[in-house]
Amino acid sequence: MLAAFFTAFSMYSILPVPKAEWGPKSMKYAMCFFPLVGVAVGLFFFLWAQLSAFWGLGVFLRSAVCVFLPVLVSGGIHMDGFCDTTDALCSRQPAEKKLEILKDSHAGAFAVIGCTLYFLLSFGLWTELRLTKEAVCVLGIGFVLSRALSGLSVVTFRCAKSSGLVVAFSDAAAKRQVRLVLVCYLALCAAGLLFVHPLLGGAALLAAAAAFCIYRRVSYRGFGGTTGDLAGWFLQVCEFLMLLGVTAAQKLPQ
Numbered sequence: 001m002l003a004a005f006f007t008a009f010s011m012y013s014i015l016p017v018p019k020a021e022w023g024p025k026s027m028k029y030a031m032c033f034f035p036l037v038g039v040a041v042g043l044f045f046f047l048w049a050q051l052s053a054f055w056g057l058g059v060f061l062r063s064a065v066c067v068f069l070p071v072l073v074s075g076g077i078h079m080d081g082f083c084d085t086t087d088a089l090c091s092r093q094p095a096e097k098k099l100e101i102l103k104d105s106h107a108g109a110f111a112v113i114g115c116t117l118y119f120l121l122s123f124g125l126w127t128e129l130r131l132t133k134e135a136v137c138v139l140g141i142g143f144v145l146s147r148a149l150s151g152l153s154v155v156t157f158r159c160a161k162s163s164g165l166v167v168a169f170s171d172a173a174a175k176r177q178v179r180l181v182l183v184c185y186l187a188l189c190a191a192g193l194l195f196v197h198p199l200l201g202g203a204a205l206l207a208a209a210a211a212f213c214i215y216r217r218v219s220y221r222g223f224g225g226t227t228g229d230l231a232g233w234f235l236q237v238c239e240f241l242m243l244l245g246v247t248a249a250q251k252l253p254q
Helices: 002-012 030-055 059-074 077-091 095-103 109-128 133-154 165-172 175-196 198-223 228-251
Strands: none
Touching: 002 030, 030 059, 030 133, 030 175, 059 077, 059 109, 077 095, 077 109, 077 198, 077 228, 095 198, 109 228, 133 175, 133 198, 133 228, 175 198, 198 228
């Protein structure tokens, strides 16, 4: 189990952990610990929210770090998938060609445009968001929720390719046990979100559910199944939509 924990953190974060040997044993339960990376991101986010308030920082610097922080902690692995998938989707090619585009290590024009728009729109939303205690808690839990859903897709969705990172984790995983653990994460996240603030938490839940449905439709219709890049694309879209949902919910008349 400890090897699975180290595998999840070494793969999906830049946090220093002891090196674990890659293999079926360490990958069997790795997805069970993937949402804990979200806990780490959430803690860094909470710490930054407290520090920015204590130092009286302006909204622009505060928002810029809020955009940058999740990408930094994850090492950019999910944003890389977002860029590759944006390139593939905008190519409007058949599924086989899209999968080839995902394998291309070069960033195309659509990837650059998509990444730029993502960061600009995220920054805009962060500047509009009031960083109340409830909003911080809801979005902090959202980092766990997005990873639980992404992990669930790895052990539930059809794989688009016969090789790759998702295939490796999917084939090695004890799927039944991993699904159960991830569903427990989802239940705890849902309960926590609604307990913290029914309106903001409900908005985050609806946004995450919408993102998951979009992900399933896009991956199956456009690619024939999921891949590591698509899982990363989903995670970024999910967190963006949760931020959008919480910001919009704050704007509603109380």
